[in-house]
Amino acid sequence: MEYQPYSIRQLLDSVNSGSIRIPAFQRGFVWKMDNVAYLMDSIYKRYPFGSLLFWRTKSKLAIEKKLGHFELPDPREDYPIDYVLDGQQRLTSIFSVFQTELEPTLDNGWLDIYFDLEADENVQESQFLALQDNQVIPEKHFPLNVLFDSVKYREATAQFNNEQIRRLDKLQEKFKEVSVPIQVLKTDNRATVAIVFERINRLGVALDTLQLLSAWTWNENFDLLESFRELKEDLEEFGFSEVGEDSDLILRCAAAILKEEPTPDKLLELNGQQVRAAFPKVRNGILGAIDFMRKQLKIAALKNLPYSALIIPLAVFFAEPDGKEVSYDSKVYDRLTKWFWRSCFTGRYSSQTRKTTIGDIKEVFKLKNGEISELGEFSCNVNEKFFKINQFSFKNANTKTFILLLANNNPKSLLSGSSVDLDRVLQKYNKTEFHHVYPRAYLKDNGFSESSINCLANLCFLSTSENKKIGRKKPSEYLKLMPDGDSLNEILSHSFCPSNTFNDDFQDFLNQRSKLLAIFAKKLIQDSLS
Incomplete structure (x- = not known):
């Protein structure tokens, strides 16, 4: 890293020559005019106003x-290029206030900044104003856009008296003498640039790595942003629009597929051609993972997943180029599903996610290549306690995991006995579709605690309309609203409800239902993975 102070004149000349540029991954200019005026006041009063960070390279980006x-004009071929990594708002403000050579591309609502000659020299109040033309009082407001043009400056000061001119000369002198602190990062390593850009943005708006990667990969026949938009449209058809909106998750899948590590920055180690050529494989991996989750695990939306990162190893497994399908036998299927359920019940993806994901990716590649794989070979024990101590909460x-377990037992509506429309219920995914087997109001009336009332073992798929029919009734009373005989037994079986459900x-009831739930969970995570 190199420190190079610039004068405002040097900044203006560098921008006009095309050597200072804005990379595509930067955000647009968002400052309000008051912010610009306050920056001018800080520069004038010699207050600290922050440094700029440039990335110096000889390689011009395809998109800027x-x-x-x-x-911006094209740079000279023999000049290095300085891309702005930090301080874009300040640089844009300074250039827009003082430049006289370039014309704006559209009517942008920019207001000229003026020095208020009648304002008191006050350490707190700004002496600079952003004014519309009809607000300008020529005898009072002096335009800053003439300070670096000697001819225009002489013309603008002609109407003022000697005392005012001395004050304006001092104003011009301050802006001409100020040094803008510049840090220069000299590298052609794009991964380094990505890390630096991420860290300087971490306390502000999160880094949009997708924008950064799109700059590396773009050509006339491939636009990564457009490819992501198309993928999002495909995912919407499956009910997984949230995945398409989560660019970071997609990039982690892509990095896992292409670099065997779920870190988006790793993609920047590839050249544009490599990313372009591999994108169909990434797309197929994500779509394959979602198809597997929908059909084999009864997952209807990203919000159903206990941990979103579970998509990543599955995307690695299903990633293949166009025209090639992934085939697998029952043993591979068992290993994938057991790995999924064990990961959910143990909470492996709740911490050290990167390390866990890397380990699983490694084993998925082995599984995919027909090698001996230890995917899912970690300790997992689920017993009745899990369903008693855990409280029902959609954020949990x-x-x-509990809801997916219920969904994988083909649940029936508690009163009518009809099959629950899992796609509709799970995509909707709110409390109106889940209610207590032993009604909450009934249990409260009988002095039970909230923790026992709301434990997982007392919840089931139950629509609001059916729940209203149950109301404050105890189970032995609402039993009269249910079918009898084999139909009743089927409802209870598919809801994990024991025979003592209606004994009040x-x-x-909690003890017996927890046992049934634990038996099914153990079937999902069975210990013998071959």
């Missing part, structure tokens, strides 16, 4: 942005 509302990973003994 304008500097504010100015189209254990609740999401809540504690005994």
Whole structure:
């Protein structure tokens, strides 16, 4: 890293020559005019106003942005290029206030900044104003856009008296003498640039790595942003629009597929051609993972997943180029599903996600290549306690795991006995579709605690309309609203409800239902993975 102070004149000349540029991954100019005026006041009063960070390289990016509302001229071929990594708002403000050579590309609402000659020299109040033409009082407001043009400056000061001119000369002198602190990062390593850009943005708006990667990969026949938009449209058809909106998750899948590590920055180690050629494989991997989750695991939306990162190893498994399908036998299927359920019940993806994902990716590649794989070979024990101590909450990973467990037993509506429309219910995914087997109001009336009332073992798929029919009734009473005989037994079986459900003994019911739930969970995570 090198430190190079620039004068404002040097900044203006560098921008006008095309050597300072804005990379595509930068955001646009968002400052309000008051912010610009306050920056001018800080520069004038010698207050600290922050440094700029440039990335110096000899490689011009395929996609760039304008500097504010100015189209930048092409750089000279023998000059290095300085891309702005930090301080874009300040640089754009300084250039837009003082430049006189370029014309803005559109009517952008920019207001000229003026020095208020009648304002008191106050350490707190700004002496600079952003004014519309009809607000300008020529005898009072002096335009800053003439300070670096000697001819225009002489013309603008002609109407003022000697005392005012001395004050304006001092104003011009301050802006001409100021040094803008510049840090220069000299590298052609794009991964380094990505890391630096991420860290300087971490406390502000999160880094949009997708924008950064799109700059590396673009050509006339491939636009990564457009490819992501098309993938999002495909995912919407499956009910997984949230995945298409989560660019970071997609990039982690892509990095896992192409670099065997779920870190988006690793993609920047590839050249544009490699990313372009591999994108169909990435797309197929993500779509394959979602198809597997929908059909084999009863997952209807990203919000159903206890941990979103579970998509990543599955995307690696299903990633193949166009025209090639992934085939697998029952042993591979068992290993994938057991790995999924064990990961959910143990909460492996709740911490050290990167390390866990890397390990699983490694084993998935082995599984995919027909090698001996230890995917899912970690300790997992689920017993009745899991369903008693965990509280039902949609934000909780254990609740999401519990709901998926219920969904994989083909649940029936508690009163009518009709099959639950899992796609509709799980995509909707709110409390109106889940209610207590032993009604909450009934249990509260009988002095049970909230923790026992809301434990997982007392929840089931139950629509609001059916729940209203149950109301405050105890199970032995609402039993009269249910079918009888084999239909009743089928409802109970598919809802993990024991035969003692209607004995009105809540504690005994929790014990017996928890056992049934644990038996099914153990079937999902069975210990013998071959």
